[in-house]
Amino acid sequence: MANSFTRMISGRNTAVILASVGAGSLTSGYLLCDSTADAAERRKLYPPSADFPDLRKHNNCMAAALTPTIYGHLRDKTTSNEWTVDQCIQTGVDNPGHPFIKTVGMVAGDEESYELFAELFDPVIKDRHNGYDPRTMKHPTDLDSSKITSGMFDERYVLSSRVRTGRSIRGLSLPPACSRSERREVERVCVTALSGLKGDLAGRYYSLGDMSDREQQHLIDEHLLFDKPVSPLLTASGMARDWPDARGIWHNNEKNFLLWLNEEDHTRIISMEKGGNMKRVFERFCRGLKQVEHLIQERGWEFMWNDRLGYILTCPSNLGTGLRAGVHVRLPMLSRDPRFKKILENLRLQKRGTGGVDTAATGDTVDISNHDRLGKSEVELVQLVVDGVNYLIECEKRLERGQDIKIPSPIPQFRK
Amino acid sequence: MPFGNTHNNFKLNYKVEDEFPDLSKHNNHMAKVLTKELYGKIRDRQTPSGYTLDDVIQTGVDNPGHPFIMTVGCVAGDEESYEVFKDLLDPIISDRHGGYKPTDKHVTDLNFENLKGGDDLDPAYVLSSRVRTGRSIKGFTLPPHNSRGERRGIEKLSVEALTSLDGEFKGKYYPLKSMTDAEQDQLINDHFLFDKPVSPLLTCAGMARDWPDGRGIMHNDNKTFLVWVNEEDHLRVISMQQGGNMREVFKRFCVGLKKIEEIFKKHGHGFMWNEHLGYILTCPSNLGTGLRGGVHVKLPKLSVHAKFDEILSRLRLQKRGTGGVDTASVGGVFDISNADRLGSSEVAQVQLVVDGVKLMVEMEKKLEKGEAIDSMIPAQK
Numbered sequence: 001m002a003n004s005f006t007r008m009i010s011g012r013n014t015a016v017i018l019a020s021v022g023a024g025s026l027t028s029g030y031l032l033c034d035s036t037a038d039a040a041e042r043r044k045l046y047p048p049s050a051d052f053p054d055l056r057k058h059n060n061c062m063a064a065a066l067t068p069t070i071y072g073h074l075r076d077k078t079t080s081n082e083w084t085v086d087q088c089i090q091t092g093v094d095n096p097g098h099p100f101i102k103t104v105g106m107v108a109g110d111e112e113s114y115e116l117f118a119e120l121f122d123p124v125i126k127d128r129h130n131g132y133d134p135r136t137m138k139h140p141t142d143l144d145s146s147k148i149t150s151g152m153f154d155e156r157y158v159l160s161s162r163v164r165t166g167r168s169i170r171g172l173s174l175p176p177a178c179s180r181s182e183r184r185e186v187e188r189v190c191v192t193a194l195s196g197l198k199g200d201l202a203g204r205y206y207s208l209g210d211m212s213d214r215e216q217q218h219l220i221d222e223h224l225l226f227d228k229p230v231s232p233l234l235t236a237s238g239m240a241r242d243w244p245d246a247r248g249i250w251h252n253n254e255k256n257f258l259l260w261l262n263e264e265d266h267t268r269i270i271s272m273e274k275g276g277n278m279k280r281v282f283e284r285f286c287r288g289l290k291q292v293e294h295l296i297q298e299r300g301w302e303f304m305w306n307d308r309l310g311y312i313l314t315c316p317s318n319l320g321t322g323l324r325a326g327v328h329v330r331l332p333m334l335s336r337d338p339r340f341k342k343i344l345e346n347l348r349l350q351k352r353g354t355g356g357v358d359t360a361a362t363g364d365t366v367d368i369s370n371h372d373r374l375g376k377s378e379v380e381l382v383q384l385v386v387d388g389v390n391y392l393i394e395c396e397k398r399l400e401r402g403q404d405i406k407i408p409s410p411i412p413q414f415r416k
Numbered sequence: 417m418p419f420g421n422t423h424n425n426f427k428l429n430y431k432v433e434d435e436f437p438d439l440s441k442h443n444n445h446m447a448k449v450l451t452k453e454l455y456g457k458i459r460d461r462q463t464p465s466g467y468t469l470d471d472v473i474q475t476g477v478d479n480p481g482h483p484f485i486m487t488v489g490c491v492a493g494d495e496e497s498y499e500v501f502k503d504l505l506d507p508i509i510s511d512r513h514g515g516y517k518p519t520d521k522h523v524t525d526l527n528f529e530n531l532k533g534g535d536d537l538d539p540a541y542v543l544s545s546r547v548r549t550g551r552s553i554k555g556f557t558l559p560p561h562n563s564r565g566e567r568r569g570i571e572k573l574s575v576e577a578l579t580s581l582d583g584e585f586k587g588k589y590y591p592l593k594s595m596t597d598a599e600q601d602q603l604i605n606d607h608f609l610f611d612k613p614v615s616p617l618l619t620c621a622g623m624a625r626d627w628p629d630g631r632g633i634m635h636n637d638n639k640t641f642l643v644w645v646n647e648e649d650h651l652r653v654i655s656m657q658q659g660g661n662m663r664e665v666f667k668r669f670c671v672g673l674k675k676i677e678e679i680f681k682k683h684g685h686g687f688m689w690n691e692h693l694g695y696i697l698t699c700p701s702n703l704g705t706g707l708r709g710g711v712h713v714k715l716p717k718l719s720v721h722a723k724f725d726e727i728l729s730r731l732r733l734q735k736r737g738t739g740g741v742d743t744a745s746v747g748g749v750f751d752i753s754n755a756d757r758l759g760s761s762e763v764a765q766v767q768l769v770v771d772g773v774k775l776m777v778e779m780e781k782k783l784e785k786g787e788a789i790d791s792m793i794p795a796q797k
Contacts, residue, residue: 046566046569050563051564052564082426086563181427182430184434241474242438
């Protein structure tokens with residue numbers, strides 16, 4: 001493959017080469033000598049039907065898609081990192097449902113998971129992403145922020161603006177599966193790259209393990225620090241193993257561009273600021289992302305991406321752009337209007353509490369962001385948020401003036 | 417394997433120093449024993465069922481320490497773990513079990529008749545008595561590692577065995593996943609129902625996977641004999657009753673255990689046991705007898721005496737709050753039980769509890785009368 005060859009000539013370490021050409025399975029065949037017989041025996045004693053999970057009380061995308069037939073086809077397969085379908089679905093088996101959201105119920109352990117276990121991932125992706133079919137459709141990537149129009153919100157309503165996404169480093173396993181050395185490699189690769197950022201993007205890295213109490217409190221006060229995951233959705237998938245080893249936060253001096261390392265994904269990239277200048281937030285986001293990508297490419301690394309699934313991330317819900325662009329916006333009247341839900345739905349927007357996912361709205365301020373991730377480009381999604389939020393603010397103003405509001409017609413889901 | 421890249425062969429491509437966990441802030445038995453050299457030496461091993469060193473230690477890596485207890489920091493995934501990883505587990509066992517050597521032999525004694533006394537603990541002080549242990553079923557891997565198919569196999573065998581018991585052991589099995597609300601309320605009121613483990617010590621080891629599949633509770637009609645299936649161990653067997661008649665509790669415990677064991681043996685799946693480690697359980701702290709015999713006892717004055725902890729230590733007893741491990745005492749009532757598990761028999765351990773609690777109740781009575789107890793403080797047992 002061209003990719004692994006480029007890495008070879010720029011001096012990538014052996015492990016990554018081996019992994020990328022699937023040599024893992026060759027060595028495993030050699031070393032597994034004793035256990036192969038036992039493993040085969042166990043498989044005979046326990047056919048897939050013995051292991052098929054009881055999903056009768058479950059309500060997540062995985063449970064809706066997994067049949068005994070599919071499980072039977074996939075149970076005994078392993079990726080070249082020896083990741084299995086049972087490991088993918090463990091979080092969905094352990095977490096039958098969520099009160100507010102239909103959760104996905106499965107994760108990928110590596111890039112190969114999405115291929116090897118496509119029989120299960122594809123219907124889950126379809127379910128989660130409005131019918132998007134990875135077998136037939138292509139995902140567009142567009143990080144040209146200059147295309148955004150009307151990206152400045154009325155700051156009497158919009159309190160803050162934020163864009164986030166995730167990126168995975170090709171050749172290394174994802175957080176549910178990664179070994180300690182792989183996770184540390186992710187940290188090394190990213191910290192080296194980030195140290196090359198200049199100008200308004202220049203900043204520093206804070207390793208979670210080495211942080212002093214003072215630094216920690218400081219980052220908490222600034223709402224920058226991420227906590228050890230406690231949500232069982234995440235812990236059941238193994239992402240919190242070895243905490244806080246190789247986890248950390250990088251932010252620029254202005255504190256409006258930050259990266260999380262080795263939380264739910266290899267990296268989460270966030271651009272944010274107070275106020276309503278979404279265009280500027282997105283511009284910095286795109287610029288920062290491109291520079292980071294360039295810096296890792298100089299050393300022979302790249303992001304996981306393909307034209308069917310876009311950017312490859314741990315959770316299938318974040319495939320495509322992995323992008324959530326949102327605002328904290330005051331909508332005291334509109335948020336109480338019975339039509340609010342339908343308006344959001346047609347605008348393809350989603351509301352969350354101001355604490356993020358799994359929180360309720362406090363007072364009049366809601367977090368509004370794009371609902372979709374896959375099938376539309378970054379520019380399209382941000383424009384959708386911009387237009388949508390402007391519409392919501394218009395509605396709020398009309399309600400303030402005692403005027404009536406209209407439910408907009410639904411936005412079409414995929415580019416024809 | 418619960419999660420992660422636990423199948424070794426891929427990880428072996430990375431250097432030892434890159435894979436070795438950072439244990440610099442850790443305080444558990446595993447962290448004290450595992451050096452980079454030892455890690456390097458045994459990391460390429462796995463048990464026949466595929467359990468690896470990283471699987472063994474994951475819980476200890478994820479849980480650096482506990483405020484009250486020096487935790488073990490590792491678990492076994494199957495019977496063979498104790499052999500394959502003996503270079504790590506033997507020193508941990510030695511640390512945890514008072515210097516127990518790899519060459520030592522463990523004595524099993526479940527003859528309740530060998531217990532002296534134990535039927536006369538003052539019920540004005542001793543509110544309840546309880547003996548528990550665990551058993552693992554040969555031929556299956558342990559809770560951190562077992563697949564759904566195995567766990568269901570264990571449940572099936574257990575249900576057959578337990579529902580065939582008669583006499584005072586006759587009872588009913590309640591699978592967790594099909595429990596009615598009424599049944600659940602009743603079991604909670606009886607203090608029988610076990611919860612899905614939330615302690616990260618357990619969840620990080622993978623024991624809570626697929627909850628509540630394959631889990632359940634059996635109890636006898638009298639509510640004095642109880643078995644948990646597929647919680648932290650394959651089986652947890654509990655005999656308990658109000659008051660201080662530990663002798664009766666222990667008798668029921670021994671008789672019930674023997675009956676259950678016979679039934680499992682008939683199906684070709686006896687209990688995991690060997691003459692060095694006794695009964696094999698998931699956590700190395702429960703090897704040997706796996707027995708915790710204890711009482712809830714009112715010791716408001718003794719418990720605040722300066723020498724309380726020393727007395728407990730000499731009596732080879734341990735205190736816990738009335739909610740069990742990880743809880744605090746309420747109203748001067750303590751859970752007092754044997755501290756040892758390995759290297760002494762069931763009878764010997766229960767004897768220590770019976771004799772020790774009797775002494776402590778007498779001390780409490782003396783303190784109530786305003787008298788000193790210094791002359792009563794025992795020598796080290």
